[in-house]
Amino acid sequence: MDQTTLCHLAARGFARAASRIGAPAIQYRPVTPASPCATPHAQVMAAFSNDRAFGFAGPALWDVPFVFALLDTADVLAGDIVICGADTYFIARAEPFRPPLCVLCNAVVAISTTTAVVADVASPGGYATSGDVSAQTTIASGWPAMIRPGSGAGVPGPVQPGTIHTGGYEMFLPAIPTLTLQPAMWVSDGAGSRYTIGGARVSPWGMRCQLGRQQV
Numbered sequence: 001m002d003q004t005t006l007c008h009l010a011a012r013g014f015a016r017a018a019s020r021i022g023a024p025a026i027q028y029r030p031v032t033p034a035s036p037c038a039t040p041h042a043q044v045m046a047a048f049s050n051d052r053a054f055g056f057a058g059p060a061l062w063d064v065p066f067v068f069a070l071l072d073t074a075d076v077l078a079g080d081i082v083i084c085g086a087d088t089y090f091i092a093r094a095e096p097f098r099p100p101l102c103v104l105c106n107a108v109v110a111i112s113t114t115t116a117v118v119a120d121v122a123s124p125g126g127y128a129t130s131g132d133v134s135a136q137t138t139i140a141s142g143w144p145a146m147i148r149p150g151s152g153a154g155v156p157g158p159v160q161p162g163t164i165h166t167g168g169y170e171m172f173l174p175a176i177p178t179l180t181l182q183p184a185m186w187v188s189d190g191a192g193s194r195y196t197i198g199g200a201r202v203s204p205w206g207m208r209c210q211l212g213r214q215q216v
Contacts, residue, residue: 015072025084145173
């Protein structure tokens with residue numbers, strides 16, 4: 001049996017199983033850095049489990065965002081976003097005749113970067129600070145992401161007696177079309193928290209960033 005036929009049979013089996021035990025979901029396929037969930041790509045039935053055998057023995061674990069998707073895989077690509085009920089996932093890995101690996105998201109983020117200001121153009125060498133939002137431009141918005149405590153990046157700040165160092169965080173999010181994240185870009189989420197990107201790596205699973213949380 002060739003791989004194309006095997007993939008077709010597996011996709012049909014996944015679709016039939018999802019139609020029995022899944023829930024309605026909307027699939028998105030982002031094409032621009034802005035509003036990745038503006039235009040639905042497809043409506044599917046989907047179920048998610050942290051058990052690759054789909055035993056559904058328990059929920060997703062605390063701060064362990066990786067789950068497997070049971071849905072029609074005939075038209076699924078890494079980077080697709082799936083919203084099912086109150087939960088949002090992105091496809092981290094889609095391989096032939098296997099359930100896709102997904103990341104369960106807990107935030108919606110915007111990415112911003114520094115733009116040149118008149119003072120910097122006249123006297124090169126100046127840089128905007130993380131709190132100087134007037135010198136920042138949003139380059140991506142509305143992206144679902146998973147942010148959790150982890151091996152993050154320290155953010156320089158004033159050295160004062162009693163200063164509390166910021167905690168480290170890591171962020172997972174799908175690859176953003178036409179955009180490559182760089183250190184010193186900023187991330188803001190819907191809860192009002194702001195982070196500085198200390199490191200970013202693009203892989204077949206999406207993007208993984210080290211973050212330092214801004215205290216002010």
